[in-house]
Structures are given as structure tokens and as C-alpha cells.
Amino acid sequence: xxxxxxxxxxxxxxxxxxxxxxxxxxxxxxxxxxxxxxxxxxxxxxxxxxxxxxxxxxxxxxxxxxxxxxxxxxxxxxxxxxxxxxxxxxxxxxxxxxxxxxxxxxxxxxxxxxxxxxxxxxxxxxxxxxxxxxxxxxxxxxxxxxxxxxxxxxxxxxxxxxxxxxxxxxxxxxxxxxxxxxxxxxxxxxxxxxxxxxxxxxxxxxxxxxxxxxxxxxxx
Numbered sequence: 001x002x003x004x005x006x007x008x009x010x011x012x013x014x015x016x017x018x019x020x021x022x023x024x025x026x027x028x029x030x031x032x033x034x035x036x037x038x039x040x041x042x043x044x045x046x047x048x049x050x051x052x053x054x055x056x057x058x059x060x061x062x063x064x065x066x067x068x069x070x071x072x073x074x075x076x077x078x079x080x081x082x083x084x085x086x087x088x089x090x091x092x093x094x095x096x097x098x099x100x101x102x103x104x105x106x107x108x109x110x111x112x113x114x115x116x117x118x119x120x121x122x123x124x125x126x127x128x129x130x131x132x133x134x135x136x137x138x139x140x141x142x143x144x145x146x147x148x149x150x151x152x153x154x155x156x157x158x159x160x161x162x163x164x165x166x167x168x169x170x171x172x173x174x175x176x177x178x179x180x181x182x183x184x185x186x187x188x189x190x191x192x193x194x195x196x197x198x199x200x201x202x203x204x205x206x207x208x209x210x211x212x213x214x215x216x217x218x219x220x
Contacts, residue, residue, distance in 0.1 A: 025060050026050075026218065029078035030067040031109070035090030035120065039083065040067065042114075045190035046082060049210040052190075056211060057147070059218065070095045075102050080217045084112045084187055089120040096127040103128070103177040108217040111180040112187040115160050125170070125178065134168040134180060143167075143179065143216045148208040154184040155205045157198065176220060179213070186210060 028046045032039050043065045050063035068074040068081070070091065075081060075098065083089075091099070103109060111121060125134065137143065137153065144150040144167075154167040165184035169176045188196050189206020198206070 025062040026053075026080070026214065027062040027064070027066060027078060028080045028082050028214075029075070030065070031075070031081045031083040032067050032069045033083065033085075033089050033091065033095075034071075035088040037085035037087035037089055037117065037120070039085045041085060042188065042191045042195060044192045044195065045084075045187045048192065049190045049207060049214070052207040053211050053214050057215065059214065070099060073098070075099070075107070079107060080214070081107065081109045082112070082187070083109065083121075084114045084117070086114050086116040087120075089117065089124045091124045091127050093127070096124075100128045104172060107177070108220065109178045110213055110217075111178065112185060113160075113180070113182050114185060114188065115158075118182055121180065129170055129178075132170050132172070134170055134178075137167050137169050137176075137179075143176070143212060146212050146215050146219070148212055150209060150212070154181045155186060155189075155202075155209050156184060157189040157202055157206050158185040158196070160185065176216075 028050065030039065030043070030046065047063050047065050050061040053059050054061045054063060068078065099109070113121065122134065139151060139153050144153060154165045156165045160183050163183040166182045167184070168180040168182065170178040186206040186209045189198050189203045190210055193203065
């Protein structure tokens with residue numbers, strides 16, 4: 001029964017990703033999860049980032065906020081999922097299996113610790129890939145140089161605990177399927193200026209980094 005279920009998911013994934021490609025417009029989907037964390041915060045982030053990508057690259061985008069529930073097959077309609085928040089994350093076994101299927105078949109997940117997410121994210125990602133460790137990416141990794149150069153890895157947009165920003169990944173073979181920023185918080189820099197009152201230079205840095213993420217996901 002479970003095998004048939006996942007064969008169906010793979011079929012749906014192929015149909016939906018092809019549909020997105022045929023439309024010719026790239027879109028980011030916010031991932032709704034359980035556990036009590038504010039997965040929904042700062043909905044202007046993706047819209048502003050996609051508009052920046054449209055302005056500075058040739059990528060065609062659909063610059064609208066959209067979210068998908070991890071408990072549904074809607075995740076298979078989008079090649080780029082974005083997860084953020086301040087609190088707890090909790091994946092059921094079925095949700096973990098669904099997200100694993102998504103990632104094993106071409107999907108990309110970007111996770112940004114908006115402060116307070118680190119402990120639960122590291123715990124829950126083990127449900128998805130128990131045998132694949134989060135590894136810190138070297139500064140020469142192509143994600144940091146694909147369009148704009150970030151010679152020291154992810155930018156430091158918010159202070160948080162004052163630690164250096166870090167970028168971690170999970171690889172399946174040579175393909176990066178999960179990318180995680182810690183003590184960096186670029187997505188806060190994508191939001192409308194009045195939300196966090198970040199200086200224009202910080203917002204520009206965050207948007208450039210987000211552009212790298214989008215281009216990397218599209219070519220990875």
C-alpha cells in the first residue's frame with residue numbers, strides 16, 4: 001500500500017513540476033508545518049525577493065505569496081520550498097516521508113532560522129534523512145558565487161546571538177537538496193523596509209543572496 005502511495009506521489013511530482021516548467025514562471029512556496037512555530041511570518045519576503053530576481057535577471061517569476069501544507073501533496077507543485085519561523089517544528093512520519101520523496105526527486109528546500117528554530121529543525125530533519133548529516137558548506141561552494149559573490153558565505157543580516165553566520169546543507173549524492181542558514185537570517189532582509197527597519201545596504205545584500213538561492217535551485 002505504501003509503495004503504491006509513493007509511486008503515485010512520484011507521478012504527481014513529475015506532472016506538477018512539468019506544469020510549472022511549461023508555464024515558464026518560477027515561484028517559491030512557503031512551507032506550512034505543525035508544532036507551533038510561526039511558519040507564516042513576514043509574507044512580503046518571497047514577493048520582494050522574486051520581484052528583485054525579475055528586475056536583475058532574465059528569470060520569469062510569479063511574484064505572489066503562496067503557501068503549501070506539508071501534510072498535502074501540494075508540495076509537489078513547486079520546485080522551491082521555503083521554511084522559516086521562530087518556534088517549534090514537528091513533522092509526522094508521513095510528512096517526513098512525503099518531504100523526503102519531494103527532495104529525492106528534484107525538489108529543493110531552503111530553511112532560514114528566524115531565531116529559535118535551530119534545535120527543532122535539526123531534530124526534525126533527522127526524521128527525513130537519518131543517515132545524511134548537515135554539513136557546513138565551504139565558502140567556495142557555487143551557491144555563494146553563482147551570480148553575486150559572497151566570499152564569506154551567507155551574509156549577516158540580523159544580530160541574533162552575535163555568532164558568525166553559517167550555511168549548512170544536506171546532499172543526496174552530489175546534489176544539494178536542503179540548504180539551511182543559521183545566525184544569518186537573509187529572509188528578514190527580503191521583507192518590506194518598515195518591517196525590520198534594516199538599512200538599505202543590508203536589504204540589498206539579503207536580496208542578492210536570495211537571488212543566488214533562486215538561480216542555484218533552478219540550475220541544481
